[in-house]
C-alpha cells in the first residue's frame with residue numbers, strides 16, 4: 001500500500017518536505033478516539049498516535065485540531081514510546097458543520113475528501129430541505145456532491161424519477177442517480193468518481209442503505225484484512241482499517257460514525273427551519289417563555305383560532321422541542337458508544353496523557 005493509495009499527492013508532498021529531515025513520516029488519520037487517533041502509514045501499517053502539545057496549543061479552535069482524513073507529520077516512537085503528531089498538513093477539502101458566525105463551533109467530520117455521496121430514497125426518507133442542508137455543507141467543503149436515490153426497487157419508476165428531478169432542481173452542482181444497493185443496480189455510476197487517491201465518504205439517514213452500498217462496493221472478492229494468505233503466501237486485496245477502505249479499482253472510502261452523525265445535526269437544523277414562520281408568530285407572544293397553550297397573550301393561539309395557522313401544524317410545532325430532544329438523545333447515545341469504546345481501549349493512555357506531554361516537553365524542549 002503506497003501513500004498514493006491512501007490519497008497522498010504532490011501538494012501534500014511539497015508541504016511535507018521540511019519534515020523529512022526531522023525524521024517524521026506522513027500518516028493519514030482514520031479514527032478520532034478523542035484522546036488518541038488511529039493513523040495509517042505507508043504500507044498500510046496502523047498506529048495509535050497522540051498529538052504533540054504544540055499541535056494542540058497552536059490550534060486556535062477545535063476545527064484546527066487534527067481530524068479524520070487529515071495528513072499529518074508523525075514522529076514514530078520506539079518500542080515503548082508513543083508516536084506523536086508533530087504537524088497537520090493543510091486540508092485540500094474540509095467537510096464540516098458550522099454554526100453561523102461562531103468559528104469555534106465548527107466541527108470537522110472529514111478532511112481531504114473529494115466526493116461526498118448522499119444516500120436517500122424516494123419514500124419516507126425523501127426530504128428536499130434536508131438535502132439542501134447537505135448541499136450547503138458539501139459545497140462549503142469543496143467536495144463533489146453525488147446523490148443516490150436508493151431502494152429504487154421498492155418504489156414505482158415515476159416516483160424515483162420525480163424524487164431525482166426534485167433533488168436535481170436544488171442544485172446543478174450535484175450529480176443525482178437512482179440506485180438499488182440491495183439489488184446492486186445503478187451503482188456502477190460511482191466508478192466515475194472512484195480513482196486512485198480519490199477519497200469519498202457516504203452520508204445519509206440511518207437505514208437508507210449506506211452499509212449495503214459499502215458492501216457492494218467492496219464486492220465478493222474484497223477482504224477486510226490485509227493478512228497474508230497462508231497457503232499462497234500472497235497478500236490479499238488490502239482494505240486496511242474498517243474506517244478507511246482502499247478499493248481495488250482505486251478510491252478510498254472513508255466511513256465512520258462521526259461522519260454519519262452529520263445527518264442528525266442536519267435534521268435538527270432542518271426541523272427548526274421548517275417552523276421558522278411559526279417562530280415568527282411566537283415572537284409576538286406576550287411572554288417569552290410562552291407555552292402556546294392557555295397562556296395569556298399567546299399569538300400562536302390567536303393565529304390558530306383565526307385559522308391563519310392550521311391546527312395540525314400547530315400541533316407538530318408543539319412537538320418540535322420533543323423531536324429535537326429525541327434527536328439529541330440519539331446523538332448522545334451514539335457519541336457515548338464511540339467514546340466508551342475509545343475509553344475501554346485507551347484507559348491507561350487517557351490517564352497518562354497530561355503527564356506524558358509534560359514529560360516530553362522536559363525531554364525534548366526544542367521540539368516544542
Ligand SMILES: Nc1nc2c(ncn2[C@@H]2O[C@H](COP(=O)(O)OP(=O)(O)OP(=O)(O)O)[C@@H](O)[C@H]2O)c(=O)[nH]1
Nearest residue numbers: 150151152180181182205206207208209210211212
Ligand atoms: N429494498 C431495498 N432494501 C435496501 C436497499 N439498500 C438497503 N436496503 C435495506 O435497508 C436496510 C438498512 O440498510 P443499511 O445498509 O444497513 O442502512 P445504513 O444506511 O447503513 O444504516 P445505518 O448503519 O443505521 O446508518 C437493510 O435491511 C438493507 O438490506 C435497496 O436498495 N433496496
Ligand SMILES: [Zn+2]
Nearest residue numbers: 285290292298
Ligand atoms: Zn404563545
